[in-house]
Amino acid sequence: ALASGYHNQPEMTQEKFKPSFLDETQTLFRTGDLGKQTAPGIIEFMGRKDNQVKVNGYRIDPGEIEYQLTRYAPIERAIVLPVQVNNQTQLSAYCQTDKTLEIAEIRELLAKFLPVYMIPSYFIFLKQFPLTRHGKLDLHSLRELRETGKSLVNSNYVAPRNYLESNLVSIWEKILSKHPIGIFDNFFEIGGHSLLLSRVVTRVHKELNVSVKLADFFKVPTIAGLATLISQTQYNYQEPISVIPPQKSYPM
Numbered sequence: 001a002l003a004s005g006y007h008n009q010p011e012m013t014q015e016k017f018k019p020s021f022l023d024e025t026q027t028l029f030r031t032g033d034l035g036k037q038t039a040p041g042i043i044e045f046m047g048r049k050d051n052q053v054k055v056n057g058y059r060i061d062p063g064e065i066e067y068q069l070t071r072y073a074p075i076e077r078a079i080v081l082p083v084q085v086n087n088q089t090q091l092s093a094y095c096q097t098d099k100t101l102e103i104a105e106i107r108e109l110l111a112k113f114l115p116v117y118m119i120p121s122y123f124i125f126l127k128q129f130p131l132t133r134h135g136k137l138d139l140h141s142l143r144e145l146r147e148t149g150k151s152l153v154n155s156n157y158v159a160p161r162n163y164l165e166s167n168l169v170s171i172w173e174k175i176l177s178k179h180p181i182g183i184f185d186n187f188f189e190i191g192g193h194s195l196l197l198s199r200v201v202t203r204v205h206k207e208l209n210v211s212v213k214l215a216d217f218f219k220v221p222t223i224a225g226l227a228t229l230i231s232q233t234q235y236n237y238q239e240p241i242s243v244i245p246p247q248k249s250y251p252m
Contacts, residue, residue: 002029053082055089055193058117065093065120068113072106074099077129080120081143090193093120094142098127103186107218116214117194157182164208164227171203172223183223192221 004027005013020026032052035043052061062080069078077096082089095101103123110119130141157180160166165183172181176191187197197217204212210230220226 002027053089053091055082055091055117057195060091060118062091065091065110065114065118068110069093069095069106072109074101079129079137079139079142081139083122083143085121085191088191088193090122090191091118091120092122092124092143094124094126094129094145096126096129101125104219104221107188107221108215111215111218115194116197119194119218121188121193158184158224160223162227164230165223167208168204168223168227171200171207175199175203181223183227185222187217187221 005017016030018028018030020028033045035045038044051063052059054060062082065080066078069075069080074097075095079094081092081094083092084090095106106123107119124142124145126145130138132138159180160169160183169181169183172187172192173179175196178190181190187200192200197214200217201212201214204210208230212226212230216226216229220229
């Protein structure tokens with residue numbers, strides 16, 4: 001399933017699409033992946049020639065995300081790196097700024113220009129990026145900042161306060177495979193990402209009979225915020241006045 005070239009871009013087509021060395025009537029595409037043949041028919045993936053990363057099945061160029069972040073005036077510089085969380089690759093954005101910024105506002109802004117799978121799960125704000133002794137950007141130190149920050153998640157657990165929050169917590173815990181989840185925990189900071197987000201939206205609709213948009217999560221990525229949004233906007237949602245557990249009967 002290979003295209004014949006880039007539309008109206010002959011120079012890029014010539015650069016990326018090459019005649020096959022096995023059959024000149026066929027075309028090969030330069031993907032940018034590096035590999036080596038370890039045995040006949042077996043190629044070992046070695047990495048990328050560029051900065052693209054693969055996250056949840058999508059190939060992403062972090063530079064596109066960095067560009068959109070720096071369009072936001074308070075952010076002077078941005079670096080987006082892949083990080084490993086619960087054996088999954090997610091995106092972490094490091095932003096150089098001397099302002100106090102709202103993460104929900106940044107996510108909402110990015111959602112206007114980027115698909116949901118390109119919006120970072122984590123944001124770390126720094127007044128100055130760490131540098132090596134040679135004056136280069138210290139990527140290792142940036143990743144360590146994210147690793148240190150993981151211990152802060154769930155440090156202020158708050159239990160659900162009503163029926164709706166309890167049901168939302170139950171859905172999140174099943175999908176994220178994490179327990180306990182507090183009502184003020186941020187979905188994206190406790191392991192949530194775009195694919196899991198779609199599953200949450202589907203489960204909320206199926207189990208609670210309410211519709212929640214993906215964009216809503218960027219505005220209110222907590223149980224408390226989502227429950228408030230549902231209560232205020234979903235007129236078809238009715239919370240039970242009381243929940244009486246089923247009585248167990250015994251033979252006489």
